[in-house]
Amino acid sequence: MEKRVTFKGWLLPLCLLLPQVVITAVFFFYPAGQAIYQSLFIPDPFGLSMRFVGLGNFEYLLGDPYYRASFLTTAIFSGLVTVVSMGMALYLAVLADRLIKGSGTYRTLLIWPYAVAPAVAGVLWLFMFNTRVGVVSWYLGILGYDWNHVLNETEAMGLVVVASSWGRVSYNFLFFLAGLQAIPKSVIEAAAIDGAHFWTRFRTIVFPLLSPTTFFLLVVNIVYAFFETFGVIHTITSGGPQQATTILVYKVYSDGFVGQDLGSSAAQSVILLIVVGILTIVQFKFIERRVHY
Amino acid sequence: MADGMVEKRGVGLWFTHLGLIIGVLIIFFPIWLAFVASTVTQPEIVRPPMPLWPGDQFFENYRKALVSGINAPVAKMLFNSFVMAMGIALGKIVISLLSAFAIVYFKFPGRRLFFWLIFLTLMLPVEVRIVPTYEVVAGFGMLNSYSGLIFPLIASATATFLFRQFFMTVPDELAEAARVDGARPMRFFWDILLPMSRTNIAALFVILFIYGWNQYLWPLLITTDPSMNTIVMGIKQMFPSGDDIADWPVIMATSILAMLPPIIVVISMQKLFIRGLVDSEK
Incomplete structure (x- = not known):
């Protein structure tokens, strides 16, 4: 982990580090410290003073049914986004991998939705399912199904899941296809000679060999669903109806900026910080293991 | 051609392409619809179903968006x-x-x-x-x-x-x-x-x-x-x-x-x- 050859001096390296250290201190460590500090206080209604409450904010949060509901919502939401986007991507990648020629063309056709911002994806899907002008909701109406994600909690959840998974398919497809193409063809051919059919080969050989990619994508997609889907939720449902799509990150925003409940918002930030920490450790542990393969 | 062992040919190959094309179309559809909506008039959209083929308002709509927008150009x-x-x-x-x-x-x-x-x-x-x-x-x-x-x-x-x-x-x-x-x-x-x-x-x-x-x-x-x-x-x-x-x-x-x-x-x-x-x- 260390270079054998290094340069002498200490002033130059400190100057080189300075920009990053200053920016990190001002915009990262100080705010993160503030979040932890504020989570231990309740500001009075006029915002003039802070009352120390220790872990009171946390106790309150963990007993708050709305917060617990938001935890459950986040779990369901990220679970669904992960399964939908990875399932669709794996299906497409397996098909593309079967082609001798042309898999590159399909890759070009499939990767670019990755570039579409979650918030823009939200607007596109909102437009399709809009209760007044949406094309898809109109045709559903013809079929006798009355689509209304503004009132129906299940439909609202379904819509934000699909909108969040859509651009993510590209990303997962890219990694699955690379993983599939790295599997030696000879292994699969050997199984084919033994008479194993496609589905048997996939289940017993391909999928197990793909498991490092799958596990990696699992972690990355959960992190994505937790933190990067704010734009989708904000554009489509604003957390509603009745908080049915209020994921944790959305709640930090709505309690902190809309509700001005700073103590609670800070405590929520700290809880999220712990969640990110755990996910990061899982990811690093896994990567370490992958290096030893 | 050792590949011939595993790669599907004939009908199987066509099904593979078909599956991929359906996937590509599903992924493309929201963007296609957004593009169509950006080339038609407001009345065509608010009286559903909106058309699925581009209209003739492309320059008008994009000019309006770029120059005046709604809150800011x-x-x-x-x-x-x-x-x-x-x-x-x-x-x-x-x-x-x-x-x-x-x-x-x-x-x-x-x-x-x-x-x-x-x-x-x-x-x-x-x-x-x-x-x-x-x-x-x-x-x-x-x-x-x-x-x-x-x-x-x-x-x-x-x-x-x-x-x-x-x-x-x-x-x-x-x-x-x-x-x-x-x-x-x-x-x-x-x-x-x-x-x-x-x-x-x-x-x-x-x-x-x-x-x-x-x-x-x-x-x-x-x-x-x-x-x-x-x-x-x-x-x-x-x-x-x-x-x-x-x-x-x-x-x-x-x-x-x-x-x-x-x-x-x-x-x-x-x-x-x-x-x-x-x-x-x-």
Whole structure:
């Protein structure tokens, strides 16, 4: 982990580090410290003073049914986004991998939705399912199904899941296809000679060999669903109806900026910080293991 | 042809293509619909079902969006997004190159401490610390400014981590030779290390540009002045409050304009993009 050859001096390296250290201190460590500090206080209604409450904010949060509901919502939401986007991507990648020629063309056709911002994806899907002008909701109406994600909690959840998974398919497809193409063809051919059919080969050989990619994508997609889907939720449902799509990150925003409940918002930030920490450790542990393969 | 063993031919091949084409169509459909909506008139949309084939209002709708928009001209929002994305990408690359160079090529007191301080930031996305970060930025008077949009998002170590990994793979002999020749450290950095890092820098630039362009929550918080809105967050602001009907053709034209730059970057630099993606997740 260390270079054998290094340069002498200490002033130059400190100057080189300075920009990053200053920016990190001002915009990262100080705010993160503030979040932890504020989570231990309740500001009075006029915002003039802070009352120390220790872990009171946390106790309150963990007993708050709305917060617990938001935890459950986040779990369901990220679970669904992960399964939908990875399932669709794996299906497409397996098909593309079967082609001798042309898999590159399909890759070009499939990767670019990755570039579409979650918030823009939200607007596109909102437009399709809009209760007044949406094309898809109109045709559903013809079929006798009355689509209304503004009132129906299940439909609202379904819509934000699909909108969040859509651009993510590209990303997962890219990694699955690379993983599939790295599997030696000879292994699969050997199984084919033994008479194993496609589905048997996939289940017993391909999928197990793909498991490092799958596990990696699992972690990355959960992190994505937790933190990067704010734009989708904000554009489509604003957390509603009745908080049915209020994921944790959305709640930090709505309690902190809309509700001005700073103590609670800070405590929520700290809880999220712990969640990110755990996910990061899982990811690093896994990567370490992958290096030893 | 050993491949013939496994690859399907004939009917199977056609089914494979069919499955892929259906997938591509499903992925394309939302964008196609947005494009169609951006080329028709408002009455054609509000009386469903809207047409599925483009109309003749392309120039009219895009001109209206770019020049007047709804709260602010979309041309201005595009410019804001461009400044923000470039600022984040270039800023992050510059400070990360310098700090990675210091950490890898020097031994000095406190090196480990700085290393860990920087890498702790890998863990915490801006979404988690929004309220206090907002207070810091407001304290500096940086609300509604480009520096307020850019700096808080530069404070992360992904790029530093990547450059460190890359510098570790650069052969020691190069630094050795530079030292024997009496070259000063910055000369080595400038003449040898930087040219060697070109592809890594380009790949990272693609990823960071898209990351910066697609930011939503942060611009939403700190740009209250519509003329400072970025395009990605500005779209939502174009929806009327209450029961009024949204100006869909203009909103959809803006959506298309918002996704165009990152899509062009991804398609035109596909190789670099894939490389950057794989690198930054390692």
